[in-house]
Amino acid sequence: xxxxxxxxxxxxxxxxxxxxxxxxxxxxxxxxxxxxxxxxxxxxxxxxxxxxxxxxxxxxxxxxxxxxxxxxxxxxxxxxxxxxxxxxxxxxxxxxxxxxxxxxxxxxxxxxxxxxxxxxxxxxxxxxxxxxxxxxxxxxxxxxxxxxxxxxxxxxxxxxxxxxxxxxxxxxxxxxxxxxxxxxxxxxxxxxxxxxxxxxxxxxxxxxxxxxxxxxxxxxxxxxxxxxxxxxxxxxxxxxxxxxxxxxxxxxxxxxxxxxxxxxxxxxxxxxxxxxxxxxxxxxxxxxxxxxxxxxxxxxxxxxxxxxxxxxxxxxxxxxxxxxxxxxxxxxxxxxxxxxxxxxxxxxxxxxxxxxxxxxxxxxxxxxxxxxxxxxxxxxxxxxxxxxxxxxxxxxxxxxxxxxxxxxxxxxxxxxxxxxxxxxxxxxxxxxxxxxxxxxxxxxxxxxxxxxxxxxxxxxxxxxxxxxxxxxxxxxxxxxxxxxxxxxxxxxxxxxxxxxxxxxxxxxxxxxxxxxxx
Amino acid sequence: xxxxxxxxxxxxxxxxxxxxxxxxxxxxxxxxxxxxxxxxxxxxxxxxxxxxxxxxxxxxxxxxxxxxxxxxxxxxxxxxxxxxxxxxxxxxxxxxxxxxxxxxxxxxxxxxxxxxxxxxxxxxxxxxxxxxxxxxxxxxxxxxxxxxxxxxxxxxxxxxxxxxxxxxxxxxxxxxxxxxxxxxxxxxxxxxxxxxxxxxxxxxxxxxxxxxxxxxxxxxxxxxxxxxxxxxxxxxxxxxxxxxxxxxxxxxxxxxxxxxxxxxxxxxxxxxxxxxxxxxxxxxxxxxxxxxxxxxxxxxxxxxxxxxxxxxxxxxxxxxxxxx
Numbered sequence: 001x002x003x004x005x006x007x008x009x010x011x012x013x014x015x016x017x018x019x020x021x022x023x024x025x026x027x028x029x030x031x032x033x034x035x036x037x038x039x040x041x042x043x044x045x046x047x048x049x050x051x052x053x054x055x056x057x058x059x060x061x062x063x064x065x066x067x068x069x070x071x072x073x074x075x076x077x078x079x080x081x082x083x084x085x086x087x088x089x090x091x092x093x094x095x096x097x098x099x100x101x102x103x104x105x106x107x108x109x110x111x112x113x114x115x116x117x118x119x120x121x122x123x124x125x126x127x128x129x130x131x132x133x134x135x136x137x138x139x140x141x142x143x144x145x146x147x148x149x150x151x152x153x154x155x156x157x158x159x160x161x162x163x164x165x166x167x168x169x170x171x172x173x174x175x176x177x178x179x180x181x182x183x184x185x186x187x188x189x190x191x192x193x194x195x196x197x198x199x200x201x202x203x204x205x206x207x208x209x210x211x212x213x214x215x216x217x218x219x220x221x222x223x224x225x226x227x228x229x230x231x232x233x234x235x236x237x238x239x240x241x242x243x244x245x246x247x248x249x250x251x252x253x254x255x256x257x258x259x260x261x262x263x264x265x266x267x268x269x270x271x272x273x274x275x276x277x278x279x280x281x282x283x284x285x286x287x288x289x290x291x292x293x294x295x296x297x298x299x300x301x302x303x304x305x306x307x308x309x310x311x312x313x314x315x316x317x318x319x320x321x322x323x324x325x326x327x328x329x330x331x332x333x334x335x336x337x338x339x340x341x342x343x344x345x346x347x348x349x350x351x352x353x354x355x356x357x358x359x360x361x362x363x364x365x366x367x368x369x370x371x372x373x374x375x376x377x378x379x380x381x382x383x384x385x386x387x388x389x390x391x392x393x394x395x396x397x398x399x400x401x402x403x404x405x406x407x408x409x410x411x412x413x414x415x416x417x418x419x420x421x422x423x424x425x426x427x428x429x430x431x432x433x434x435x436x437x438x439x440x441x442x443x444x445x446x447x448x449x450x451x452x453x454x455x456x457x458x459x460x461x462x463x464x465x466x467x468x469x470x471x472x473x474x475x476x477x478x479x480x481x482x483x484x485x486x487x488x489x490x491x492x493x494x495x496x497x498x499x500x501x502x503x504x505x506x507x508x509x510x511x512x513x514x515x516x517x518x
Numbered sequence: 519x520x521x522x523x524x525x526x527x528x529x530x531x532x533x534x535x536x537x538x539x540x541x542x543x544x545x546x547x548x549x550x551x552x553x554x555x556x557x558x559x560x561x562x563x564x565x566x567x568x569x570x571x572x573x574x575x576x577x578x579x580x581x582x583x584x585x586x587x588x589x590x591x592x593x594x595x596x597x598x599x600x601x602x603x604x605x606x607x608x609x610x611x612x613x614x615x616x617x618x619x620x621x622x623x624x625x626x627x628x629x630x631x632x633x634x635x636x637x638x639x640x641x642x643x644x645x646x647x648x649x650x651x652x653x654x655x656x657x658x659x660x661x662x663x664x665x666x667x668x669x670x671x672x673x674x675x676x677x678x679x680x681x682x683x684x685x686x687x688x689x690x691x692x693x694x695x696x697x698x699x700x701x702x703x704x705x706x707x708x709x710x711x712x713x714x715x716x717x718x719x720x721x722x723x724x725x726x727x728x729x730x731x732x733x734x735x736x737x738x739x740x741x742x743x744x745x746x747x748x749x750x751x752x753x754x755x756x757x758x759x760x761x762x763x764x765x766x767x768x769x770x771x772x773x774x775x776x777x778x779x780x781x782x783x784x785x786x787x788x789x790x791x792x793x794x795x796x797x798x799x800x801x802x803x804x805x806x807x808x809x810x811x812x813x814x815x816x817x818x819x820x821x822x823x824x825x826x827x828x829x830x831x832x833x834x835x836x837x838x839x840x841x842x
Contacts, residue, residue, distance in 0.1 A: 030797060032599050039599075040557040112601045114555035114568060166601045188600075188610055190684055190789035213683060215787040216797075219666050220682050224787070227673035227681035366800070397802050401549035415558070428559055438561035 021208035023513050026215040026224055028235040034186055035169035036154035036177070037107050040115045042416070045152070046510045047212055050194055051090075052154035052177030055082060055100065056147045060515065062258065062327055062420035062507040064147055068095060068155055068178060077142040077463060084133040087201040089157045090182045097135040101127040102158035104137075109163060120149040144463045148419045180205050180514055189214060194513075205514040212513075225250060225496055232503060234511040236494040238313040238369060250496045255505035256317050256324040257493040259416040260425075261368055263361070263378065263486040265289040265298070266409045268446035275360035275409035279353070279388070288357060289409065295483035297347035298410075301385040302378055303339040308489055311373045316489035321476055322417055322425040324490055324507060328465075329422035329472040334480055336487070344385045356386030363412035364400070365393035369491055375412050378488075403444050413444065414491075420507065422472040426456045430479045447484035523823075530819045537815055538589075541808050542582050550574065551598050551802040572598055585808070594812070595805030599798070604809035608791055613693045614684060615783070615790030619775040621697065621710040623768060626717030631764070633718075634725025635752065641730065649722065656719030665712045665785035672708060680705050682787035709786040713779055717771050724767055728760025762832050769825035773818045 029043040036048040057067035069082045087095040104127055108118035123143045128136040139146065156164075160174050168174040175183035180202065181194035192212040196205060213230060215221040218237035224230045226249065236244065236252065244250055266273045266289055273287045288294045304318035318336035323329065348356060361379055365372040372393035379389035394402075403411055417424045432448040433440035439453075440446075455475035462468040480487070495503050497516065504515040545551075552569050560568075569575050573584065588595060594604045633649050640646040673681035685705030687694035696702030732738060733756065741751050780792030791810065798806040 030793075033601065035601075038601060039555070040559075112571060112596065112598075114552065114572070114598055115557040115560065116564065116568070119557055119559045119561070119564065170602070187684075187789060188607070189793055190787075213787070214789075215682055216793070217784045217787065220669065220785050220787055223666065223669045223674055224681045224683075227669070227677065229673070229681045229683070395800070397554055397800055398548045401553040404553055418559070424559070435562035438563070441561045442558045 021206075022211065023207040023209070023232070023516055024211045024213060024230040025511060025513060025516075026213050026221045026230040026233040027511055028214075028218075028221060028233075029216055030189055030214050031186075031192060031212075033166055033170060034172070034175045034183065034192070035110065035166040036156065037103075037110045037117050038113050038166050038169075040117055040119070040152070042509055046512070047192055048154050048177075049179070049510055049512055050181040050210065050212075050514070051175060051179045051183050052156065053087075053179050054151050054154055055084075056151040058151055058420065058508060060255070060504045060506045062324075064151060067151070068100075069150075072147055074463060075136065078139050080137045080139075080146050081130075082135050082137065084135065085201060086133070087178045088199045089159075089178050090176045090197055090199075091157070091159070092199075093157055093159050094132075095155070095157070095178050096132040097129040098132075098158050099155055100135050101129060103153065103155045106156070106163070107153060110166065111163070112166075117153055120152040123149060142461055142463055144460070144465070144468055145419070145421070145423060148421055152418065181210060206517060207513055210513040222496075225498065228498070231501060232495060232497045232511070232516060234493075234495050234509075236315075236496045238315040241313045241315060241494070244496055249499055251499055251501070252494060252496050253503040253505040254315075254492050254494040255507055256490050257416075257507055257509055258322070258324050258327060258418075258420055259368075259414055259491045259493075259509070260319060260322045261316070261371075261374065261412065261414045261488045261491065263298075263488065264403070264408075264411050264413055264445035265295055265483075265486065266406060266445055267448065267484075268406045273409040274407070275362070277358045279355040279357060279386070281358060288351065288353065291351045292482060293347045293351040294353070294357075295486070297344040297351070297385065298382060298387065299337050299483055299486045300340045300344040300347070301387070302337075302381050302486065302488065304336050304488055305339070306381075307374060307377050311370050311377050312489065312491075315369065315492045315494060317492070318488070319490045320480055320487050322415060322429075322487075323420070323422060327417075327420050327507070329469045329476070331473045331476050334477060336489075341381075341385050348385060348387075356388065358388045358390075359410055360390045360392055360408075361410045361412070362392050362394065362399070362403075362408040364396040367396040367399075368412075368414045371412060374488065378412075406444070406446065411444075412488075415442070416509070418508065422469075422476055423456065423459050426452075426472065426475055426479065427460070430475075430484050431456050445485065449479065449482055449484070452479045452482070526819070526823060530816070533819070534812055534815050537811055538585070538808055539582070541804070541811060542578060542585070545802050545804045545807065546578050549802060551804065554801045555598060585805075594809040597798070597803050597806050599801055599803045599806075604805040607794060607806060608809055608813060611789060611791040611794050613695060614788060615776055615779055615792060617695055617697055618706065618710055618713060618782070618788060618790060619772065619779055621706060622714035622775055622779075623717060623772050625710060625714040626721050626771070627764075627768060629714070630718045630721030631725050634722040635729060635757075637722065638726040638729025638733070639752070641726075650726070653719035653722050656715045656722075659715075661712060661716070661781045662785050664715060665709070665782055668708045668712055669785070679708055681708075684789055709782050709788050712786070713775060713782045717768070717775065720767060720771065721764060724764050725760060728763060729756060732756050732759050758832070762829065765828050765832060766825055769821050769828070773814075773821045776817060777814045 031043050031047050032039050036052045054067045055069040056064050059065050068085055070085045072082045075081050104121050104124055107121040123139050123146055124137045125140050126138045157176055164174045170186055172183050180197055180200045182197040184193040184195050186192050194210045196208050215224055221233045222240045225233045269287045272283050278284055308316045308318055320334050320336045321331055361375050363371050363375040375391050379391040382389040415425055428442040431439040432453050433443045433446050452475055459468055459471040462471055493505055493509050497503050502517050556565055597604050597607055600607055637646040637649045669681045672679045684696055686699045686701035687696050688698035690698055696706050741755055780796050783790045783792040795810045
């Protein structure tokens, strides 16, 4: 009898101990693969950061820190030297320069990848192993962003052999990295289970087990936290924010992220643009959106603080640029444009539209936080300066293709700057669309400004970080002054943890069990 | 019987073919999955490479014939998103949806028929009236709202049951099932209840209507006059007569419960097929959409077949083949 009781006591202690060391995380979107090179998708990268590691990691504020590389330096303009750390893969093989070369060779070869990581590896034209812990990476042209690009690529062991299959990662066979957690099980659409890797080179995380659950429904995610089924949720829905801020059971951790929400204006047509007409519906001879005064008027007419307070429930900050304060190449003196309807009206009149315009404003309704509500609010604000606006929200799957074909005149989109530095949005969004040079790849408004283009090229060729930051800031200032897009706000990244836990909120939206502390 | 079956099968093949054509054209009209999946930082050359890789650069009719050719060899294509065979993805998620839907339908019969019987036998009693009033709620309240309320009450306030997820599973016939573990059952209860609420109301109302209709009939009066016990009259004669509409409806509802469990699955984060198909539609993952809909069409055809056959067992007047 006594033994049974002691046994039960011990059992209950042990089991509650095990329970206390399990962290249940609710993520908001499904992971599509355990293969770290298959799909550039933030839920995948968030999960992968537990199992695998990159050469260059990022701290919560987005600054580059050593990952599997201890340090890196330029040998000459086209050669980078990376000094590697002593680390061991989950299967016991030591990490060496050969694994880096193998990974960089594998990235562009992943079969059927719908969104390849080769955008981050393509600058490397050849690799040269100096010794087990030193590797040289060569580029065709001087390329200052290489460490930043490599902060997206997870290293896998060369022992996986030539062309490891994506399915073998999902089954766990190939899911081998050097990260602080090792893969245990993947239940598609439900959860990924991980356990602490005791051979990890860095600080040991607190949690022995991690259940990385997928709860895409916003209300259900909040309810799971309140019910105590999960310890942390990511992407706290803004509608629940007022309630959660006063709830004693949870703590909110928030930071301004690098995801900007803005409006594109069609610059591709010199003639009439399909969704803009004169005040009485008459076709215009020229596209008024190519007139800076019209763009500026539409920008000044938007009450950004109003949108942030009322539509976003405070889960955003007004912005005049793509990056969050404190990020490398953020422009401190570039503020969010003021709300000035009087000046907006005057500008419209000056541009030849004293009686306003008619515009259809398009946007997605299932992609960004409150996307459809934002364009409705903007529509009403434009109405006040005499721009009669109709608003049309579409599902993302039909919206994004049409936006890429310049079918709209004014439309909402978002841009998350994954590399946390200014050339990323400048190169993809602001630079003139040029397929041959790979510039302006996401320039859906087809904005073009030769002066800004020249500054972007100059930034991309400036190897010194300090000097480059100045050029990027100059390019950003020049560009934003010309209103290529109407910047609205930067989303806040918000996590909620149960009382007693803390989380270091990350600018890059990644949810990491390692950063949850009791 | 045999010609009848063959005719039904030929019909089925045509239905499936028509459905695949509709999906191919429909998805093509909505947009290009590569626009949704591709990294926004990818350049134009990369985009063209991916489109070619997925075979989306081919004209639509050729894509369709490639698909048909694969389908004839049992290959419905690979998911654009997961890079796994579409059938495998669906098979992975199917058990979760199946056990949820079957439990919900069982619940609806086990709860709906007795309540309906009672309401039919005592139409004017307080309880009978309350049951009918309650069934109106079951019909009219939106599933996602009821689901959230169930979570708020039983998981958040009372803390009796887990809020979301599938919980522990155990293997049976090589497949993971929730109903074999206590934890799994606890996780399944709320979603199954939520999914069954509508069906409970439906079955309950059908049963009650059937009872009200049958009780005044001559054969019941005769059975009474013959001196049969009330229990036997209700359990055998009344129940057997009213089962025909109930079986039809439950059969058809099983199909739609499986096919449209998506709302409940997403509210309770239940990793079933419904969530897979919604996610697939959002990113235009055509192989998965086609494979899923083919499966659902086949499911409905099978269920209709079974219902027709059950008819003959329940009602000897019904014959599957009209005599020449």
